[in-house]
Structure formats: C-alpha cells, structure tokens
Amino acid sequence: MNETMNNDIIRHASAMAGKASFIADDFAQALFPRTDVSFNDRMRSNARQYLRATIGQIEQRICRIATDEMGVSHETLAKIGQGSGGQSFRLLENSGLLKTTEIVQHLFVKAQQGELAARLLQKISQQDLEATLTRHLDHADPVVAEAAMGLLVAQSKSTGAAGEISASLADLPAEIAFALAWPVTAALARLSGLPGSQLQQATERMLAAHDESASVARKSDRLARLLEQTAETGDAIPHPMKDGLSLFIARLARRSGLTSDQIIGFTAEPNMVRFVVAIRAADFPTQDALSVFAALDGDDHILTAATYGETDQDRCLALVSSWAAPGAYQNAERILADDSLGDQGK
Template sequence: MDRSKHNDIVRRASAMADKASFVADDFAQALFPKTEVIFNDRMRSNAQQYLRSVVEQIEKRICTIVTGDLGVSHDLLLGIAQRGNGQSFAMLEQSGLLKTSEIVRHLFVKTQQSELAARLLQKISQEDLESTLTRHLDHADPAVAKAAMGLLVAQSKTTGATGEIAASLADLSPEIAYAFAWPITAALVRRSGFSGPQLQQATERLLAAHDESAGVARKAERLAQLLDQSGGENISVPHPMRDGLTLFIARLARQSGLTSDQIVAFTAEPDMARLVVVMRAADFPVQEALSIFAALDGGDHILTGATYGETDRDRCQTLVTRWASPEAFQNAERLLSDDFPGSPGK
C-alpha cells in the first residue's frame, strides 16, 4: 500500500473516531422515527443533490462578487467564481451546519415537491402539464397572461430531468438565504485562508440583492391571486392535473389560508390525512377530492367517497383555522395544553 493511501486511511479513521459516538444516534433515529412519514431513496438522493447545488450556487455568487465587484485577487476564490469548483459543501456537511431546522424544513418541502412532480408525470404527460399554464397566456386579462408567462419562465429555471430536482436561488426565502450564506462564507474563509473583510462584504451584498419575488412560489401566488380575481371558469376547484402542481398548491394555499409549504408537507404525511381535511374544509366536491388524492398519491392508498363524505366539515374547518395560525403560536398552544403529556399534573 502506498503512503498516500495509508495516510488517507489514517485520516478517515481519525475522522470516524471523532464521530463514533453519533453512530448509535443515527441508528436509533432510523429504528425509532418520531413520525410515520416515509422518505424513499429518490427523495434522499434529490435532497443531497439540491443541497449541494444551493451551496455551490451561493458560494460561486459570493466569490464572483468578491473577485469582481470588490477586486480581490485570490486564486482559489477566482477559480470558484469562474469555474464553480465548489470548496465548501464537504466541510459544511461534516460540521453539521447544514442541519439547522430552517434549512432542513426547506429541504424537505423542496424534495417532497419534486416527488409530487414525479408522481404527476406518471399520470399525465409533460406536454399536457405545460399546457395547464400556456392556456393562460391567451387570457382576456393581460395581467393574468403576464403572470402566467412569469411563472413559466421561473419554472423553466428549476426544471431538471424527470425525477430530479433543480435549485434556483430565487426560490429561497430571505431567511433561508441567510441561513445558507453565512456558514458558506465562514467555510470560504477557512478554505481560502483569506481573512480580509471582503468575503463578509460580498455576502452582505448578496443578501441585500436577494429577490424571492422572482421565484416559482411567488410567481404562482401572484397568478393564483389574479385568477381568483378574474372570476369565470378559473374559480373552479384547484386540481394538479388542470392547474399544474405549482399553481394547484398556490391556489389551495390561498383558498385555505395556509402556506404553500404546509400544503406540500401535508402530501407527505400518512394517507395525506391533513390534505383531505383541507379539501373537506373547503367543501370540495367528492369526485374532485378523490381525483386530487389519486393524482398526488404515491402508493396504493385509496380515499373513498364514503370516508370523505362522512368527515365532519365543521371539525375540518376548525382544524384548518388552527393550522393557519403562526407556527410559534401553535407550538406554544401545544405545550400549554392540558392534553400535552409534559404539562404540569400529567
């Protein structure tokens, strides 16, 4: 065995020794998950792909600003700016800095949305899905046509190969962009050895210029709003095979008072129970609800007309109203509830 391989084994062994105490934690999490949500291999692969893409895009943008706008001459930073040969991902992945609750939640929603898109393509062609938006380009209201074009353009930037996920920085909220940008900056400082203030200044410029209004979610929300205001046939029940996935999510979120992220998350839960509650609260006709469920389901689950029809609508409306409350309020309410196992007297 040559010395380089020997040194590599020693390095890896030392690194594993530092992490050995976490092996049992990882195994316990796999054995005893806290929810019944299932994450398949495609979702795990897409999550890693998306995470790496976001880190590399932000890293490249920071280096472009620092070497271009701020005039820093540094070989490693210039190489990242010109060729995008990322340096930060491995360091951030190993450090755990990409495991913050904000980043992981964002990652879960994006991954689940990609999973839903893959499911839809098993039931409707890509051409037919695209036509769900292109038909709005001839809308009588120019504002609707313009919004539809904006959504089409935004979606084109995040469309990967079938079953894969693509990343666009415009789809990051300011909070998520912030959560990514500063750890990446710290990693760049460490990797490059460049300790001047320009890297931090570049990150500040990146965050100041960040515009999520160009992202898919905001474009879909705008189109959903205009379609509702325009009236006519567009007031029909939202449906992923009539609206396309992104517009369907935006319309349902708008109609229910929930966020698009919540709607996506509900589709990952067992039997999509909370999605069914949302549809029942909105009084979707039985056949529409069953069709939506079938379009989004990734397994052999079946929602029957009897089950849907017998679900109490008043209770569903109460639940949806509660879920629409600020998350901090919901969390506090659970902790203060007499029914919560950790409450005093329990």
C-alpha cells in the first residue's frame, strides 16, 4: 500500500465511524418497512440522480444570477454558474436537509412516474406516445387547442432519455423549488464564504422568476380540466396510451377529486389496489379499466372483469372521497385511530 492509499483508507474509515450510529436506523428501515410499497434499485438510483441534477440546476441558476445579473465576482460561484463543479449536493446529502417529507414525497412521485413511463414504453412506442399529444391541437375550442399546444411544448422541453426521470427546474412545483432553493443557498454561502445576503437576493430573484405555469404537470392539469369540461372529449374515458401518461394522470385526478401525486403513488402499491378503487369510483367501464390496468402494471398482475365488476362502486366512492380530504386531516385521523386502538389494548 502506498501512502496515498493509506490516507484514503484512513479518511474513509473516519467517515464511516461518523456514520456508524446510523447503520441500525438504515437497516431497521429496510427490515421493518411501514408500508407495503417496495422500492427497486432503479427507483432509488433514478431518484438520487434526479435530486442531484435538480440541485445542480438550482445552484447553477442562483450562481448565474449572482454573477451575471448582480455583478458578484467570485471564482467558485462563476464556476458553478458555468455548469461545472457543483458542490451543494455533496454537502446537503448528509446533512438531513433533503430528508423533509415534502422533498422525499416529491422524489418518490417522480421516481414512480419514471417507472410508469418505462412500463408504458413496453406497450407503446415512444413515437406513438408522443403522437398522442397532437390529438387535441385541432380541437374546436381554441382554448383547448392552445392548452394542448402548451403541453406539447412543455413536454418537448422536458423529455429525457427513455427510462430516466428528466430533471428540469421549470418542472418543479413552487413548494418544492422553494424547499430546495434555500438549503442550496445556505450550502453555496458556506462553500463560497460569501455573506448570505447576496446569495439570498439571487435566490429570491430565481424564485420570483420561476414560472410554474410552464411545467408539464400544470399544463397537463389545465388541459385535463378543459377536456373534462368539454362534452365531446369529457365523455371519453382517459387512457394512458391515448392521452400520454401525464395527461392521463391529470384527467383521472380531475375525475376522482384526488391529486396527480396521489394517483401516481397508488400505482406503486401492491396490485395497484387503490388505483383500481380510484378508477372504479371514477366509473371506468370494465373493458377500459382492464386495459388501463394492463398498460400501467409492471408485475404481470391481472385484473379480471369479475373482480373489477364486483368491487362495490359506492364503497369505492366513499373511500376515494376520504382520500381526497386534506392530508393533515387524514394523518390526524389515522393517529387518533391508532391511539384509540392503543387505549383499547390497555
């Protein structure tokens, strides 16, 4: 062993010692998961890459505003602004600052959306999938046609390589952009040694310029609302192979009163049971429901007409309605139910 290698080993060993107390936590989470959702290696890898790329884009944008627009002269910031040498992710990943429920939930949704897109591409070609977006460009209602064009443009900007989640600052919901931007700003202040106020100003400018309306999710939501309000298209049952994934999710969300994130989350659960309940509540005819299920399923599960038909629609409606309640209420209700169970057990 040469001296360099010795030094590396010593550095790694020290780092490992610092993290050793968390091993039990990590292993416990893997051993005793609290949900039935399983996260495969591809999802983990995609989520990590997505987070790294998103944070890279945020720090690059902040640095560029600081150097180009505000005239801050700093070598590290200039370097990051030019797209090289991003450091924030490394600093933030071990800090716990990225582990907020809001951010992790977003990562999960993006990772699962990537899974769905990959599953869909096993059943329909990328070319055919992209063609679905042009369907509404000639819509009789110019508002719908304009919204369809908006979605087409947003999709074309953000589509990444097949099987990867495209990370785009423009596609971030406002709350997530906000939740990520400030830790990144703090990390940049630490890395550059600059006083925080200048970087804060740059971040405020970046956030103020963020145009949520340009994101694929919002474009899909808006088009979905317009289509569902239009008699000629509102009656057509949504299908991922006819609408494309994001518009399909948005249309189902619109019909069920749930959010797009909830619908995507349902597809990660075993047998997509909550997804089936959602489409039953949204009154999907049996054949459409089976076809939609097959298009999105990734584990060769089969939904039979008998199972779907015998699922009580009224109970599905009641369940979906309860899932559409505010998250804070659902959490509180669950905790109170747990407490009362505990009381009974005493």
